[in-house]
Amino acid sequence: MSFLSRIMIVKSRAHFSSGSRGRGSEKASFEGTRKRKSAQAKNRVGLLIAGFAVFYCVIGGRLMQYGVAQPLTTSSILPADRLLASRPDLVDRNGAVLATDIRTVSLFAEPNKIIDPDEVIEKLATVLNDLDVKGTYSKLTSNSRFQWLRRQLTPKQQSQILALGIPGIGFRPEKRRFYPGGPTAAHVVGYVNIDNRGVAGMERYVDNQGLADLAAVGMTSSQPLEPVKLSIDLRVQSIVRDVVTEAISKYSSIGAGAVVLDVHTGEVLAMASAPDFDPNNPAEGGEQGWFNRVSNGTFEMGSTFKSFTIAMGLDSGKVNLQSTFDARFPIRIGGFTIKDFHGKGRILSVPEIFQFSSNIGTAKIADTVGIEGHKDFLTKLxxxxxxxxxxxxxxxxxxxxxxxxxxxxxISFGHGVSTTPLQTAVAGAALVNGGKLVEPTFLPRTRAEADKVATQVMKPTTSKDMRFLFEWNGVNGSGRNARVAGFNVGGKTGTADKVVNGRYAHDKNFNAFLAAFPMDNPQYVVLTFCDEPKTEKGNGAALAATSAAPMVKEIITRAAPILGVKPKFGNDGSALLVSY
Structure with a gap:
C-alpha cells in the first residue's frame, strides 16, 4: 500500500472518530435541556396548585368566620314576605274575634339619598307630633342604606307624609295585630311585639306551637290562617273584667282578679286580673298591668285551704261529717299560738268547723291525718x-x-304555702265534680276529652260531702254574701294576713272566695280575690266576706244566664218567677 493510501485511511478513521464524538455530545445536550424544561413545568404546576390551594383556603376561612360570627345589625328591616306574614285570628268559643291582623304601612328612610336631614325632620314633625328629633337625625345621618323611622302608621299619616314629597323617604307594607276588645281579655290573649311576634298569653302559645319557627325560616305567607278558637266566652269575660276592675276602686285594693272554670272539662270560661293593659298599646300598661295575678301570682290563700284540709280528713276515712273536735283552747306549738278569729269556745262538728272557719278545728283534722298524708293530698290536688x-x-x-x-x-288553714289563684280554683273544682282533677285549658275541650286526662284524686263520697259543706256555708256561714237567688251558690271565704318583711302584717290582707254553683249539680267554679282591700277607715281590715264574696255574687248574677244555668226557686226547684 502506498504512502498516500495509508494517509487517506488514517484521515478517514480520524474523521469517523471525530463525527461519532460530536453526535454523542449533541445527544447529551438535548437530554439536559429536556430535563430542565420538565423540572420547570413541574415547578410551574406546583406553584399553580399552591396558589389555588391558598385561594380556596382563604375562601374557606372566610366562610367559617362568617358562620361563627354574630350578625351585624345594619337595619331592622325584615323581608317583605315576613313583614306581611299572617298570624291566625284568635276567637272565643262562640267565634267572636279576640285578635286579628290588619294591613298597615311603616315609614323608612334611605340615608344615602337624604340631602338635608334638618329639612326632612322639620317636615316630618308637622305630621308626627311626637317625633324623636335627636334619634331621627342620628338615623338620617348614618352610613346605612335603610332606617325605620316610624312603624305602623295610620292611613291619614301616610297620606300627609306623601303630600310632603320628601326624597329618600318611603313606605313598606306590613301587618299589625289588632285587638277589638282592647283590655277585656288582655291576660288571656296576650300581645305581640312590633314585628308581630307573640310576647305573652295565647299569642305566645301560638308561636310556641311552631309558628315562630316557620316565620324564622321564611315559610310563613300572607295567606289567611285557620283561626284558633279559645275556651273563653267573651260575654262572660267582659262581665268578669268589669267586676274585677270595679273592685280596685270600690275596695281601694292594689290588685284583684277572678276566674270562671267549668268543673267537668277544666275549660277557663273567663279570667281577669287587674290592673291590666290594652294589648293594642301594651307599653302603657307598665309592669303592674302586665302581671297576671291569677296564674302568675302566688299568694297564701287563707281559709279557702280549709276546704282541702277537711276534704283530706274525710277522704282518709278518719273523719266524717259527724266527727267533733275540741276548739275551746288555743293550740301552742313551736312558740306560736293558734287561735280562732271568731272563736266559739266549744266543741265543734265538722260542718261547724267549716262554717265558723275554725283554725283550731282544722289544725286538729290535719293532725289526725299526719304530715306525710297532708303533703301527699295537696300534691295530688x-x-x-x-x-x-x-x-x-x-x-x-x-x-x-x-x-x-x-x-x-x-298550712291546714292557708298559711305557709303560696299557690296561684287559678290552681286553687282547679283544685276546688275537684272538690265538687266527683273528685276528679282536670288540668285547666284555654282551648275548647269536650267532657269526653276531659275524662281521658282527668285523675281521680278523692272518693266520690268525699266530693258529695264537700258539696254539702259548700252549700251549708253558703246558707249559714261566710258565703251568704255570695248567694244569688235561684242559683244555689256555695263556697268558702279566705282572709289571709300578708307577709311583709318576713312577718305577718295584720293590716294587709289577701281576701279570696272559692265558690261553686249550682250546688245541687255543680257546673262552674268561680274564684275571686282582692289584694290589700281597705275599709272606709283605711285600716286594711276588710274581710273576704265583705269584698271577695260580693264579687262572686255580681259575676254569677250577670253571667249564669249566659252560661245556660237555669234558676230554680222553692224547696224542690219547681217554682219559677214569671219574669226573671
Whole structure:
C-alpha cells in the first residue's frame, strides 16, 4: 500500500472518530435541556396548585368566620314576605274575634339619598307630633342604606307624609295585630311585639306551637290562617273584667282578679286580673298591668285551704261529717299560738268547723291525718307543683323545704304555702265534680276529652260531702254574701294576713272566695280575690266576706244566664218567677 493510501485511511478513521464524538455530545445536550424544561413545568404546576390551594383556603376561612360570627345589625328591616306574614285570628268559643291582623304601612328612610336631614325632620314633625328629633337625625345621618323611622302608621299619616314629597323617604307594607276588645281579655290573649311576634298569653302559645319557627325560616305567607278558637266566652269575660276592675276602686285594693272554670272539662270560661293593659298599646300598661295575678301570682290563700284540709280528713276515712273536735283552747306549738278569729269556745262538728272557719278545728283534722298524708293530698290536688296549661305565664307554688308539725298546722288553714289563684280554683273544682282533677285549658275541650286526662284524686263520697259543706256555708256561714237567688251558690271565704318583711302584717290582707254553683249539680267554679282591700277607715281590715264574696255574687248574677244555668226557686226547684 502506498504512502498516500495509508494517509487517506488514517484521515478517514480520524474523521469517523471525530463525527461519532460530536453526535454523542449533541445527544447529551438535548437530554439536559429536556430535563430542565420538565423540572420547570413541574415547578410551574406546583406553584399553580399552591396558589389555588391558598385561594380556596382563604375562601374557606372566610366562610367559617362568617358562620361563627354574630350578625351585624345594619337595619331592622325584615323581608317583605315576613313583614306581611299572617298570624291566625284568635276567637272565643262562640267565634267572636279576640285578635286579628290588619294591613298597615311603616315609614323608612334611605340615608344615602337624604340631602338635608334638618329639612326632612322639620317636615316630618308637622305630621308626627311626637317625633324623636335627636334619634331621627342620628338615623338620617348614618352610613346605612335603610332606617325605620316610624312603624305602623295610620292611613291619614301616610297620606300627609306623601303630600310632603320628601326624597329618600318611603313606605313598606306590613301587618299589625289588632285587638277589638282592647283590655277585656288582655291576660288571656296576650300581645305581640312590633314585628308581630307573640310576647305573652295565647299569642305566645301560638308561636310556641311552631309558628315562630316557620316565620324564622321564611315559610310563613300572607295567606289567611285557620283561626284558633279559645275556651273563653267573651260575654262572660267582659262581665268578669268589669267586676274585677270595679273592685280596685270600690275596695281601694292594689290588685284583684277572678276566674270562671267549668268543673267537668277544666275549660277557663273567663279570667281577669287587674290592673291590666290594652294589648293594642301594651307599653302603657307598665309592669303592674302586665302581671297576671291569677296564674302568675302566688299568694297564701287563707281559709279557702280549709276546704282541702277537711276534704283530706274525710277522704282518709278518719273523719266524717259527724266527727267533733275540741276548739275551746288555743293550740301552742313551736312558740306560736293558734287561735280562732271568731272563736266559739266549744266543741265543734265538722260542718261547724267549716262554717265558723275554725283554725283550731282544722289544725286538729290535719293532725289526725299526719304530715306525710297532708303533703301527699295537696300534691295530688296539684297545689304544690307547677300547673300545666297552655298559658305561658304560670308561676311555681312555694312550700316549706321540710314539713314539720308546725308547717302542717299552719298550712291546714292557708298559711305557709303560696299557690296561684287559678290552681286553687282547679283544685276546688275537684272538690265538687266527683273528685276528679282536670288540668285547666284555654282551648275548647269536650267532657269526653276531659275524662281521658282527668285523675281521680278523692272518693266520690268525699266530693258529695264537700258539696254539702259548700252549700251549708253558703246558707249559714261566710258565703251568704255570695248567694244569688235561684242559683244555689256555695263556697268558702279566705282572709289571709300578708307577709311583709318576713312577718305577718295584720293590716294587709289577701281576701279570696272559692265558690261553686249550682250546688245541687255543680257546673262552674268561680274564684275571686282582692289584694290589700281597705275599709272606709283605711285600716286594711276588710274581710273576704265583705269584698271577695260580693264579687262572686255580681259575676254569677250577670253571667249564669249566659252560661245556660237555669234558676230554680222553692224547696224542690219547681217554682219559677214569671219574669226573671
Amino acid at each position: 296539684g297545689l304544690l307543683t307547677k300547673m300545666r296549661t297552655e298559658l305561658p305565664e304560670v308561676a311555681y307554688p312555694s312550700q316549706p323545704r321540710e314539713w314539720k308539725k308546725i308547717n302542717s298546722v299552719t
